[in-house]
Amino acid sequence: MVTLAEVAQHAGVSASTVSYVLSGKRSISLGTKERVERSIRELGYHPNAGARALASSKSNVIALMVPLRTDMYVPVMMEIAIAVATTARAHGYDVLLLTGEEGAPAVRRVTGSGLADAMIVMDVELDDERLPLLRAGDRPSVLIGLPADTDQLTCVDLDFTAAGALCVEHLAGLGHRDIAVIGEDPAVYERHTGFAERTLDGLRTRARDLDVRLLHRPSVGGYDAMAATLARIFDERPATTGFVVQNESAVEPLLALLRQQGRAVPEDVSVLAICPDQVALQASVRLSSVSIPAEEMGRQAVERVMAKLQAGGEGGVRLLAPELTVRASTGPVSR
Amino acid sequence: MVTLAEVAQHAGVSASTVSYVLSGKRSISLGTKERVERSIRELGYHPNAGARALASSKSNVIALMVPLRTDMYVPVMMEIAIAVATTARAHGYDVLLLTGEEGAPAVRRVTGSGLADAMIVMDVELDDERLPLLRAGDRPSVLIGLPADTDQLTCVDLDFTAAGALCVEHLAGLGHRDIAVIGEDPAVYERHTGFAERTLDGLRTRARDLDVRLLHRPSVGGYDAMAATLARIFDERPATTGFVVQNESAVEPLLALLRQQGRAVPEDVSVLAICPDQVALQASVRLSSVSIPAEEMGRQAVERVMAKLQAGGEGGVRLLAPELTVRASTGPVSR
DNA sequence: GAGAATGGTTGAAGCGCTTCGAAAACATTG
DNA sequence: CAATGTTTTCGAAGCGCTTCAACCATTCTC
Structure with missing residues (x-):
């Protein structure tokens, strides 16, 4: 050496x-x-990295806490992680991979030991146990996602409330009056993950404004579950003509089942998804969708961390504006 | 502090x-x-991690190089990564996330700087530029995947050759004589990624032994591509009754198209997948499959790294035996 | 009960780097 | 050309830890 x-x-x-x-x-x-x-x-x-870290008290490493659960769409997580790693490298930083499972002790360990100079946390819950530690702020941190109380926190996320609103607007604009929302796995709501609830908020508020009837159904992925969910929906609201799907693993089952029931998309029913572009494009019908800008979120998180490390960084919440792309799965309601 | x-x-x-x-x-x-x-x-x-690393010349970090490409099934990568992180933590190690994009320089940087004590490399190509460095072996390393020459290397992987053979055996045992193989994205083969070619090897060899006709077609994911591929297959081999699919994003399109063509699974055609159990279970037909033991691979890779760090570890290739689970997508060929 | 073996504790050196204050070298000016 | 300023280089301290050799206090052995 x-x-x-x-x-x-x-x-x-x-x-x-x-x-x-x-x-x-x-x-x-x-x-x-x-x-x-x-x-x-x-x-x-x-x-030598160790000697450097010791002498300068900077490790040139940022920690990334990813959830280890798999009830959320994994490719999005991965894309964020890769974007974080790539962007960090561009700034001369390496990335330490932490699993969310370790929770608050991991935060303490990493910040306490000087293993990392800063921290990016994905998949925060509304009232996350790690928040007090991050707020205490021995080290800069950025959240990807939004907890209930964002005071003293730096957050980056898609504006899911606006995304929800946008979905309703689009469908209402096409004349749909009865909209069903296929949501994430119930576990996601039970955990009070911010994004799911915020989407729902946006959907409901705008639905009320625009006089649209909304039915929300969380759903685990897969065909059987989707079949049951769909049956219940049409049972309860036979007039349903619009679907908003916020659950990647429900997209394809939904489309297949609709097809099977002889309901044409978008002639009979419209389907609008909140999902990564890749999913929207690979589906059996090219889906109109509000995209999840995973890469952008990862990049922004790193940029904000860097800003904070250089002491010029400001805290606060930065929400990315949702973008709706109209493809082949939504159309005017048929009389 | x-x-x-x-x-x-x-x-x-x-x-x-x-x-x-x-x-x-x-x-x-x-x-x-x-x-x-x-x-x-x-x-x-x-x-303090830096001081420790300096004094003991051990960082208690292992580096994990993940591919940044997305033409392979991402959840598998993620599952491996998570398993690596979790297992490493159980041994008191942290994980540094490197993207494959950085290639050999990243290997040099990390081993040279003592940032990590060892390295796990995913998605090695048959003749990977990083191999000479890993062989030189300043630091222990373990590959997940198999390059062409494994001399002086430590590797963990599913025995894809055996997996391929197993697939042919299963279908041949059910009476299928004409089998089509839906492979990975052509880019995967062009890159000479080991696992794809080894699977093909296993398929072909056993097909020859068992007097089965095999047609191999790489395929990008998605419906349109799959439709074209499928048409070509039935055009060329109308007697095809068995499918082996090694491409997660082709599974659902294939099933949908078969359904659409009025070919019942498994009555008219059998479909056998090489994919993670989760994919097999979430598909519209519960798929018979050879599973990809992602978690097991990640865990084993770490265990072997640990063994090498404690100087008791031996090199060499360790292949995990494939396991075929029969579900609802394969059955005897109809006369 | 002397000497050896054992267990528990310590001081000091040193890991490889950063950084501060000061010296050295050079250039500029009246 | 002495005095001053500027640029370049250096020496030394110190970052927080590990680890070695050495020491002291017990306990064991014959």
Whole structure:
């Protein structure tokens, strides 16, 4: 293992000079700079991360807490995680992967040990046990998702309330008066995950405004469950002509069942999804959808962390505006 | 930030004693041990990771390189990643998330800097640029997947060759003589990812043995592509009665299209998938399948890393035996 | 009851780096 | 050319921990 001292000796300068060449925190003459850089290359020097962290009390690592549950759509999580890792690298940071299961102790451990300089937390619950620690703010943190009380917190998320409203607007604009909402797994609501409830809020409020009847049904994924759910819906509201789906694993079963029942999409019923574009495009009907900008969320989270680390960063909530793309699954209601 | 020295002072012992209490590397009297542990708790002490890494030249971190491509089934990747993180934590290690995109330089950076003590690499290609570095073996490494030359390497993977063979056996045993294989995205084959080719090997070899005709068609996911692929298959081999699918995003389109064409599963055609159990269970027909033991792979990879870190670990390839579960999508061929 | 073995504890060195204050080298000015 | 300013380089301290050699106090052995 090559050390700074060896590089210094090889280049005929002192250790501190090498350090300053590396960090650029002091001006170095062009000559020595090049000499040092050549030595670094020739010796294959890599600064020791531990020593660096110790001396500078910065680890150049940010921790990412991902949920380990699988009742939410996994590709979205993964896309966020990848975006976080990629963006962090672009800033010279590495990413430490933490599972949400460890909860608050993990937060304490990581911030306490200086393993990471900052933390990004995904899938926060409305009243999450980790919030007090993050608020205490020994280290900067950014949440992806929105808890109930965002005071002193920095959050990034899709504006699900607006997304819900947008869905109702779109369908109402097409003349739909009875809309069924196929929601996430009941477990998601029971956990009081923010996004699910906020979507519902947006849906309901706008439905009231626009005089639309709304029926909300959480649903686990899969065909059997969906079949039962769908039967109940048409039983209760036979006039239903519009569907809003916020559950990736319910999309395809819903479409298949509708087809099977002889209800054409979008002629007889319209289906609008809140899902990643990829899902909307790969479905058996190209779905009109409000997209989940996973990558954008991951990137923004990192950018905000960086801003906070450089002390210029402001807290507060940043909600991404939802975007609705009309594809082939929604159309005017037939009389 | 509380330091070891402060704990020592608080407990009325020397710093080294505290260190030994923490590491257990020397015997400590019960009395002082308890006194130290109380001080640690009272002061809320967390050892500084950087200082530890520096002094002991072990970071207690293992790096995990995940592919950033999305042409493979993401939930499997995620499940492996989570299993790795969870298992690593159980051994007192943290996980650093690296994207495959960074390639060999990332390997150099991480091993060179001592950021991680070991490395787990997912999605290796048959002739991967990272292999020479991993073989050089400054640090222990474990691959999830199998390159062409496994010499001096430690690998964990599903035995895809056996999986392929198993598929043919099962279908041949049911009387199927013409089998079509719906493969991964062509890009996967072009990249020469090991598992896809090995599966094909197993399929072909056993097909030859059992006198079964095999038609292999890579396929991107989605309905349109699948429709075209399926048409070509029945065009070329009208007698096809069995399908082996190794592409999660082709499963549902295939089932839907078969249904649409009036071919009943499993009465008219049998469909056998190589996919995670969850996919097999959530499909519109409960699929007979060879499961991808993602979690098991992640766990095993970590266990092997740990073994190597404790110097007792042996290299070599460990292949997990495939398991075929018969569900509702395969049956005897109809005359 | 002297000497050896054992268990418990300590002080000090050092891991490889950053960073501060100051020295050295050079350039600028009256 | 002495005095001053500026740029470049250096030495040394110290970050918080591990670990080695050494020490002291017991207990054991014959």
